[in-house]
Amino acid sequence: MGLLATVAGPIAERAANTSTAALIASSVVSFVVLAVVLNVLSQLLFKNPNEPPIVFHWVPFVGSTVTYGIDPYKFFFDCRRKYGDVFTFILLGKKTTVCLGTKGNDFILNGKLKDVNAEEIYSPLTTPVFGKDVVYDCPNSKLMEQKKFVKFGLTFDALRSYVRLISDEVDDYIKKSPTFKGQHGTVNVPQTMAEITIFTASRSLQGKEVRDKFDSSFADLYHDLDMGFTPINFMLPWAPLPHNRKRDAANRKMAETYMEIIRARRAEGAKRDSEDMIWNLMSSTYKDGTPVPDNEVANMMIALLMAGQHSSSSTSSWIVLRLASRPDILEELYQEQLAVLGADLPPLTYEDLNRLPLNDQVVKETLRIHAPIHSIMRKVKRPMHVEGTPYTIPTTHVLLASPGVTSLDSTHFPNPTLWDPHRWDEGAANAGRSGPTANGTAHTTGNGDEAPEDEEKIDYGYGLVSKGTNSPYLPFGAGRHRCIGEQFAYVQLGTIIACLVRKFKFRNREGEEGRVVGTDYSSLFSQPMRPAHVVWERR
Template identity: 65%
Template sequence: MMLVLLANIAYAVSGCLVLIALNVARQLLFRNKSEPPVVFHWIPFLGNTISYGVDPYAFFFSCRQKYGDIFTFVLLGRKTTVYLGVQGNEFILNGKLKDVNAEEVYGPLTIPVFGSDVIYDCPNSKLMEQKKFVKFGLTQSALESHVQLIEKEVLDYLKTSPKFSGTSGEIDVSAAMAEITIFTAGRALQGGEVRKKLTAEFADLYHDLDKGFRPINFMLPWAPLPHNRKRDIAHVRMREIYTEIIKERRKNPDIESSDMIWNLMRCTYKNGQPVPDKEIAHMMITLLMAGQHSSSAISSWIMLRLASQPEIIEELYQEQVTNLGSGDGSLPPLQYRDMDRLSLMRNVIKETLRVHSSIHSLMRKVKNPLPVPGTPYIVPTSHVLLASPGVTALSEEYFPNASRWDPHRWDNQVEKEDEGEMVDYGYGTVSKGTSSPYLPFGAGRHRCIGEKFAYINLAVIVSTIVRHVKLFNTDGRKGVPATDYSSLLSGPVKPAVIGWESRFPNKL
């Protein structure tokens, strides 16, 4: 029996070695010169998955040095063609709808989380209408009203959270910012009723739903895994919460307000159909997760960066005293117009978005063979295209000392990110935007429409914290934690602990 077992093991090992040998021979001897060069890998199917997954940017820069801006790597059996640089961003992010498709890549991952008939579970024309509905809900007056709501949420958190009990202490900044940003996004984007429901139960639901964004779900979104079962239960319950709110509002139409739920309840598709309650609920789930995810990661990085360079915190505080103060050292409540007077605050956010973009890869499925202008390459339909605007943002050719976090690098730079050709994909005229090396919110038809809210949310959160709290590293660390790339949206490795101290003890 033992001999049989050993023989079977030997056959399996021999088979694996043969497959590896054939894989290596194919790469060395049978390259298709009309396709981009393939990054060398030993093991079939697995390919370059581990190198890419551990540190995507290190992988991209290493491959760029060896192969140039265009190369193909194997990601869990799928050939993925990367095109780096501003030309690559243009080629992929502004690709024609008939040639590149986002739904086929992201749909399996997002549909179980966001729900049916929205985002990547509907025709692109319908998605553009939905983006238009949401964009029109983010009006100038709405953004102006958000400032006071966000400031109040942050102040309440500083006053009541055990994490900020006393006059000094230590916090896991990732956990604290996750809570703060779900409160601010919930209150500002979704209204008072939703904010009241952001209790422990809702937080647990959100956490379970968020597990659906694990990278394995690109391949196995419907697998009967424990985190997928929790995801599905959480989605059903969160949809019920939203539909209950919508039904109650329909019973009392005279108490209409200006939040996003009311906005969507008033919207009608081009075919004359009002937006169904189920779709409103699914769009609200999407908005909550999108508004919280990016703000949580970026605000955590801002806090970590400020703790590692406390002198910037004092500059931010003095900027408020100088530009917003009344002369006696006191600071009035924040207002929307104040944001334009806080240039360093704006630059802190811009620099953090440059260095710590939470999305390192933007993918599209190739639908038609795509010739790459200026090259002999044609990308076949069996490939997925991948753009990484974060690579240009981290490139020395555009940003000297690119790896250094330096908000002052923006002090004298002319704004370029919104220049260029304008286009209307169906949700309002926007810039194609890909001529800039700085694209923190993407570009093309899938450019994030919530960027103005993101800036306001981050600016108010950070400004409020800076008014009341000083931050510092407690372990002698000079820099910040490493980046955790194990999730679809990357953030700092957890726990990320920093020290804090009340600026004015007993005055908050």
């Protein structure tokens, strides 16, 4: 009996444990099934005619998160066909209302401060990366002043001086990079263009001291900061995750590095070696008479470098990949330089860029198809009625604009998925109604903003800018949060591409002719799938 009891006891215990585990598993399954059933019934039976239709989804909280995350543009166009330009989907438990088209862009991007708010959406993500008291970690009025400081640091003289600095950086990179040893080889485009854009931006915008740091530990710090933009940090920016600890350490080190440069400049009375942004901010003063504190200068430098790097890195990568798939366009670019600048191809100048229309059109067309940011979000602060619809968006919703949808819409751009820089030729039949820079007739206003003569302008606190939302082409956004680095981006991208074109021929690898890699939407910024290799050959 004792032996039987010894054996039977553990068996009975295991049976009991198994039974308990089965009961728990059964309860969990039942709960999930019940939640799914109730979620479906609520969508079918309790529709609110005063709110936009909700995109059908099976699982509560998750909603359409996965479908949206895999390919936002496919999701937007599919939903538009079913629900129209205004619809709501569930994004990680949050009701997110999408407003598409030029009217949707205007509704959200030109929304009034009392109605929509960007800070509440982005501050949890950006503040740990950029630092305190700048960008979304300060009142909107202060942010507008900070944008004014940066924008008026991008003067014509500054932009003009940057072309030579950027050209020198590209040439130096080509000479030193192991990737470009010899007469031909292959290059992983996204990795290489990320390095080139960070080197050129740091040298031109931030000065020699900052650029020199990128030869050592600064690049690693930048990468650690960059990891702070992972989508999970929209929800858990405070979580003690490994990438967040590295992010915080990188922010402290990067800020201190900038502070050391600023202190040294002030102490030594150093002379400017270029019109870099640090000099501009060090001499700026808020409206109340307070000079911009050094810690805010440092944090704005982090923000400036981080914000511009993603879009320029992605766009320059797409340009090279597109040119490798279209060697005929690449050769046209080279012949354009020979015809306009001369067979000896002298060092590039700012004026030269303005004489290379196809070079500029390649940048514009790439930004049209490959907008760096696919979704722009705002928190609803007051109920907002959508004109022309029965819908009123409540304060429990987040609004989402996607200017990239209009630039991929055949209503505005015939054959919209075709990468064709010549659609921007003056008088081109397939250009469509493509906005301020469609045919090269845009002018540059006194503060560097590009807009047509009859475009309505507004001053949000950092100088007159075009409202711009009537255009289907908005690669740099619109409204008070429109990207102030637009002019610099065109100068940087145009210079980089012009330099590469005169040095190399690019083509896809054998068997991949005409092919272009897919888009990676896993980050907040759209970018080419990695790795993405093409073949290069010296001219």
